[in-house]
Amino acid sequence: MAADEFSLIKRYFSNCGAAGSATLLGVGDDCALLAPPVGEVLAVTTDTLLAGVHFPDNSPARLIAQRALAVNLSDMAAMGATPRWFQLALTMPDADQDWLAGFSAGLDAMARQFNCALVGGDTTRGPLTISITLMGTVPAAQALKRSGAKPGDRIYVTGSLGDGAAGLAALEGKLSASVEDCAYFNDRFWQPQARVAQGLELREFASAAIDISDGLLADLGHITEASEVGALLEVDKLPLSQALHRAAGSKLGLSWALTGGDDYELCFTVPANGLAQCQRLIDTGLLSATPIGQIIDGQGVRCVDEDGQSVAVECSGYKHF
Amino acid sequence: MAADEFSLIKRYFSNCGAAGSATLLGVGDDCALLAPPVGEVLAVTTDTLLAGVHFPDNSPARLIAQRALAVNLSDMAAMGATPRWFQLALTMPDADQDWLAGFSAGLDAMARQFNCALVGGDTTRGPLTISITLMGTVPAAQALKRSGAKPGDRIYVTGSLGDGAAGLAALEGKLSASVEDCAYFNDRFWQPQARVAQGLELREFASAAIDISDGLLADLGHITEASEVGALLEVDKLPLSQALHRAAGSKLGLSWALTGGDDYELCFTVPANGLAQCQRLIDTGLLSATPIGQIIDGQGVRCVDEDGQSVAVECSGYKHF
Numbered sequence: 001m002a003a004d005e006f007s008l009i010k011r012y013f014s015n016c017g018a019a020g021s022a023t024l025l026g027v028g029d030d031c032a033l034l035a036p037p038v039g040e041v042l043a044v045t046t047d048t049l050l051a052g053v054h055f056p057d058n059s060p061a062r063l064i065a066q067r068a069l070a071v072n073l074s075d076m077a078a079m080g081a082t083p084r085w086f087q088l089a090l091t092m093p094d095a096d097q098d099w100l101a102g103f104s105a106g107l108d109a110m111a112r113q114f115n116c117a118l119v120g121g122d123t124t125r126g127p128l129t130i131s132i133t134l135m136g137t138v139p140a141a142q143a144l145k146r147s148g149a150k151p152g153d154r155i156y157v158t159g160s161l162g163d164g165a166a167g168l169a170a171l172e173g174k175l176s177a178s179v180e181d182c183a184y185f186n187d188r189f190w191q192p193q194a195r196v197a198q199g200l201e202l203r204e205f206a207s208a209a210i211d212i213s214d215g216l217l218a219d220l221g222h223i224t225e226a227s228e229v230g231a232l233l234e235v236d237k238l239p240l241s242q243a244l245h246r247a248a249g250s251k252l253g254l255s256w257a258l259t260g261g262d263d264y265e266l267c268f269t270v271p272a273n274g275l276a277q278c279q280r281l282i283d284t285g286l287l288s289a290t291p292i293g294q295i296i297d298g299q300g301v302r303c304v305d306e307d308g309q310s311v312a313v314e315c316s317g318y319k320h321f
Numbered sequence: 322m323a324a325d326e327f328s329l330i331k332r333y334f335s336n337c338g339a340a341g342s343a344t345l346l347g348v349g350d351d352c353a354l355l356a357p358p359v360g361e362v363l364a365v366t367t368d369t370l371l372a373g374v375h376f377p378d379n380s381p382a383r384l385i386a387q388r389a390l391a392v393n394l395s396d397m398a399a400m401g402a403t404p405r406w407f408q409l410a411l412t413m414p415d416a417d418q419d420w421l422a423g424f425s426a427g428l429d430a431m432a433r434q435f436n437c438a439l440v441g442g443d444t445t446r447g448p449l450t451i452s453i454t455l456m457g458t459v460p461a462a463q464a465l466k467r468s469g470a471k472p473g474d475r476i477y478v479t480g481s482l483g484d485g486a487a488g489l490a491a492l493e494g495k496l497s498a499s500v501e502d503c504a505y506f507n508d509r510f511w512q513p514q515a516r517v518a519q520g521l522e523l524r525e526f527a528s529a530a531i532d533i534s535d536g537l538l539a540d541l542g543h544i545t546e547a548s549e550v551g552a553l554l555e556v557d558k559l560p561l562s563q564a565l566h567r568a569a570g571s572k573l574g575l576s577w578a579l580t581g582g583d584d585y586e587l588c589f590t591v592p593a594n595g596l597a598q599c600q601r602l603i604d605t606g607l608l609s610a611t612p613i614g615q616i617i618d619g620q621g622v623r624c625v626d627e628d629g630q631s632v633a634v635e636c637s638g639y640k641h642f
Binding site for chain 1: 396456
């Protein structure tokens, strides 16, 4: 490879994503210069994806890029913030031009969809690792923290659960399904649709929110811990896709929904005085969400069936160490 | 290792660096929430260090952490911005508690020295990689871009050059020097002193600035390219430390000063109407800087001797690809 770092950056990363007047200076100086809107505070999140850990080796570059940005967008959605800018730390084994073209095309498409821009970063040589730091803004008082849930709040989740784990299992050849269902799981794994628009709606009435990256049980557990409350999770109510029912059956499907992770849906809590507004959004189709339980006094998450009896669950969340 | 990611984060990274009222929400939610001062814009930079590439394998964790933050602080200094917050993407082969204790202690010390705070990040398992995204603030009109140099401006550099390359050579056993000189080079490599305070002073009169990470020739070349000007670099005037003269001699010392990289000093340009103020800062000891050349019409950097004759130089800057 003759191309050096500077020409690579210029070629593939200097006009990536949506341009806007809030970016005073983008890629190419010692720092990017960014102007957050007056009256809003900065929301910042970082997620790292490694080849062979978070996605199979030799996956398509375009999909890797889209997923790397999507998982960060999901954190931004869970805060009720508007994504604006991101930095890319890209470590790669060599500077393959075809790979870089695919990667930057995927990144650009996802960034434009969510109206944010790549403003800087660093490229280094080593095992394929993509670390994105996404910055957005939110009025301080409207940010959706994990710590706001109160006993009596209803618990909701957007979309359907377990598809991300099914997608990974299908990619790894561990799940057999119809061509259509495989394509559905594949999309769900590679291009999770960050619930940014829904996050903005939730600011009006939700008391707490988190995105489901580690699995519903673990992530709802983060809400109960931060809020110093307990939760009853009605497992019969968990939204499972038809594809998941068909391909995995209800038992494995439920296990993936609870502990599989990689779903990038939002789990949020709503106090009594917000339930009507939440239901109105669901009825009008602006919010796709299902009530799945209740915040209670106490601590931890207890899974119950439709009769309120405890249900045993096997494991919780992905552990890196 | 029994410790999972969440307990690791809590134990080693939840109170790292200087706390301040501008951090509304730090480590532990979907996003950090940060309040930049009114009237300033955000300055953001990202640098990644890999074991075996940017520092020798099995280096002390405390030093790795300090260097990882220092190289980002240097970019912030070159923008004339005040560092405030950072995100840490840490990939490591295992969760060794001793290593993590050393790493977080080093990070905490450097962060407190520069009054900034760790506010979030991601930890993953893989080859040791540290990627930091540092955020600071600066009044928009005072930011020190690379693009502001004009013909006639004097070129300055802070501190001394070539010590970073000497430090790496010494670490790799490729340079023999006295115990005292080795200790000096070692400090210069592992704990480069980001010129943040000097960067803030430069905002008053400098027309352009960059930090020297790739080598003076390459980095001054970024200024000439961004500013669409040329530069005459008076190589006899380059500030080399006594230790470098002793250990490497003038020829190798000059080569390292020009192309070695890893110095993390500032190279900046000063128009005629700022020279007196610059000299006053140098005289009072608030700024340690040496005039090393002149911006001219044209393009590229030309090295000249004291008689103005061109001097040949061998290579320029570190190339990752």
